[in-house]
Amino acid sequence: MSEQKRPGGLTALAVINFIFSGWGFIGLLGLAAFFAFIGKIPTDDMNEAQKTQFEAFQNMGLPVFIFIFALSLISSVLLLLSGIGYLKLKKFLGRMIGNTYAVISIVSSVISGIMFPSEMGGGFNIGTIIGLIYPIITLILLNTTFKEDLTN
Amino acid sequence: MNLKRPTIGHIRLISLYWSRYAVRSGSGLVYLLIALIFGLSVAHILIMPVEQLMARQEREMGHTDPQAIRNTIIDIGQPVTQWILGQKSMKEIIQQSAARQRSVTSDSNDTAVGVEEQKKYADFDPWTSFLLEKRPALLSAIFLVLLFGMPFVISFLAYNQVSGDIQSYGLRYLLLRTERSNIYFGRFLGTVIFSTAVVAIIVVTITFYLGMKTRIYPALALAGWAAHGFLALAILMVPYIAVCSLISALVDSPFLSLVLAKVTIAGVLLGAIAGSFAWKPAKYFMYVLPWGWQSNLLHPEPAHWLGAVLACLVYTALFLMLGYYRFQTRDL
Numbered sequence: 001m002s003e004q005k006r007p008g009g010l011t012a013l014a015v016i017n018f019i020f021s022g023w024g025f026i027g028l029l030g031l032a033a034f035f036a037f038i039g040k041i042p043t044d045d046m047n048e049a050q051k052t053q054f055e056a057f058q059n060m061g062l063p064v065f066i067f068i069f070a071l072s073l074i075s076s077v078l079l080l081l082s083g084i085g086y087l088k089l090k091k092f093l094g095r096m097i098g099n100t101y102a103v104i105s106i107v108s109s110v111i112s113g114i115m116f117p118s119e120m121g122g123g124f125n126i127g128t129i130i131g132l133i134y135p136i137i138t139l140i141l142l143n144t145t146f147k148e149d150l151t152n
Numbered sequence: 153m154n155l156k157r158p159t160i161g162h163i164r165l166i167s168l169y170w171s172r173y174a175v176r177s178g179s180g181l182v183y184l185l186i187a188l189i190f191g192l193s194v195a196h197i198l199i200m201p202v203e204q205l206m207a208r209q210e211r212e213m214g215h216t217d218p219q220a221i222r223n224t225i226i227d228i229g230q231p232v233t234q235w236i237l238g239q240k241s242m243k244e245i246i247q248q249s250a251a252r253q254r255s256v257t258s259d260s261n262d263t264a265v266g267v268e269e270q271k272k273y274a275d276f277d278p279w280t281s282f283l284l285e286k287r288p289a290l291l292s293a294i295f296l297v298l299l300f301g302m303p304f305v306i307s308f309l310a311y312n313q314v315s316g317d318i319q320s321y322g323l324r325y326l327l328l329r330t331e332r333s334n335i336y337f338g339r340f341l342g343t344v345i346f347s348t349a350v351v352a353i354i355v356v357t358i359t360f361y362l363g364m365k366t367r368i369y370p371a372l373a374l375a376g377w378a379a380h381g382f383l384a385l386a387i388l389m390v391p392y393i394a395v396c397s398l399i400s401a402l403v404d405s406p407f408l409s410l411v412l413a414k415v416t417i418a419g420v421l422l423g424a425i426a427g428s429f430a431w432k433p434a435k436y437f438m439y440v441l442p443w444g445w446q447s448n449l450l451h452p453e454p455a456h457w458l459g460a461v462l463a464c465l466v467y468t469a470l471f472l473m474l475g476y477y478r479f480q481t482r483d484l
Contacts, residue, residue, distance in 0.1 A: 008177045009175055009181045012181050125196070125365070126196040126200075126358075127196055129192055133185065133189060134185070137185065
């Protein structure tokens with residue numbers, strides 16, 4: 001039986017997944033450090049907009065922090081796992097996990113837009129659309145272009 | 153050069169397959185991501201300050217004043233636009249800014265002089281006035297940046313039209329069924345179709361957002377100018393894709409093709425700018441590619457933008473023919 005050849009696009013998708021996943025984990029570290037030291041950060045040199053933004057993060061509370069942290073952690077892990085799945089052409093690890101990442105990412109963007117104030121990155125702006133580009137492309141490609149490739 | 157039986161049916165088939173295959177092969181996917189992120193980030197950077205201004209107005213006055221916002225955009229955008237279009241030098245723009253500062257800070261006796269001085273520098277040329285006053289200024293600014301930036305991005309899509317298959321000898325199997333001319337022009341056309349589709353997605357997203365979210369320009373004006381900007385961007389990509397076709401036919405390594413495409417497209421611009429510091433006429437080197445006149449695609453005079461479109465077609469024909477000659481005569 002001949003070995004199935006992986007399309008270049010799927011390799012590219014996997015590499016992008018690993019990059020975004022890496023950024024996600026670094027972001028998680030930053031988020032944890034920020035929340036741990038938020039009371040010790042001097043605000044004297046900040047301008048009005050920065051102060052408003054900073055206060056919004058200070059007032060967000062532990063449950064919201066845990067929600068953001070958990071969503072980011074889940075997204076990063078799913079990106080990593082689906083990246084491995086794309087490389088191995090796996091149906092579950094690649095297609096299913098990839099689709100799960102895309103759906104969670106799209107839903108969390110919508111929830112963040114509705115729940116959070118604009119100072120915390122909430123609301124709807126072009127930044128929100130930029131954040132949605134990759135999950136939407138992933139969702140489309142996994143269910144059309146690469147549907148027949150992820151079968152192992 | 154003998155153009156061996158190019159068949160419309162074959163070219164159509166190859167171009168449609170190639171435009172669909174672009175994402176599957178990886179280059180299209182990378183281009184799609186980079187182009188979307190670049191295009192929307194440019195829009196984000198330019199629209200964000202306007203949204204902040206609107207939020208401040210809402211906070212302070214209880215409502216937004218679209219006219220005041222439009223005037224602020226024109227004030228900020230005017231010197232930058234004049235510089236990008238080559239209407240004024242950086243020195244003149246700095247003098248204009250200084251004159252404005254002086255007119256603001258001078259006492260009543262000097263005000264008349266200050267206003268005169270400011271007027272001398274601040275007069276709008278017809279092109280800047282067209283882009284900022286007669287058309288939605290924010291969309292004009294986005295199009296100007298995209299016209300400058302998109303040629304750098306296009307090589308991610310167009311670098312591997314034939315070089316990969318030359319390297320792997322894969323074309324030999326295709327040549328049993330069709331002519332070299334059909335493959336070469338079909339793949340070029342497929343790349344153009346894909347690039348045009350991506351440009352359309354970017355322009356529609358930005359225009360839709362501006363129309364629905366900011367609401368500072370009438371919908372009809374936005375739609376009309378968006379259509380013009382889309383055509384300008386789509387047409388501008390064609391000669392740059394042809395350059396990549398030529399390079400792809402010259403070398404048999406996709407990576408080398410990508411590097412050469414990047415170096416050529418950026419090198420012509422940088423070479424002309426850097427060279428002009430030492431020797432003024434070196435600035436004409438940028439006319440080797442459309443860099444020198446591509447802004448004319450957004451010119452108010454039909455003679456200018458039609459001339460720019462025609463020049464695009466001439467560049468495209470030249471690069472395509474050179475590439476085809478090499479592809480036709482080389483060992484595959």
